[in-house]
Amino acid sequence: MxxxxxxxxxxxxxxxxxxxxxxxxxxxxxxxNAVYQMYFARTQNVPAEKAVGGIAAAMLTPYPPGIPAVLTGERITEPLLRYLTSVPEWKRA
Structure with missing residues (x-):
């Protein structure tokens, strides 16, 4: 059903x-089947400040250290966004 x-x-x-x-x-x-939807649903690019509460369509891996901070399908939270924007190379994105 x-x-x-x-x-x-x-x-x-x-x-x-x-x-x-x-x-x-x-x-x-x-x-x-949320995983199915994650891979086949339409995605959109959004500015970082509007990403909180959204679902990541791909891994977000700042370098350094090169360790994924957000996995595909993970909800983007305020703390994750603060971490990502604290990485100098990501502030420009």
């Missing part, structure tokens, strides 16, 4: 569970 649902919205989740139980009598397996 494909059913779009924002898992951050408790009411949507409750409604989805009620619908599944009503239709099938019980729930045996839940599959979250």
């Amino acid at each position: 494909p059913a779009p649902c924002d898992i951050r919205d408790e009411q949507q989740c409750r409604s989805l569970v009620e619908r599944a139980v009503s239709e099938f009598g019980r729930i045996e397996v839940l599959v979250n």
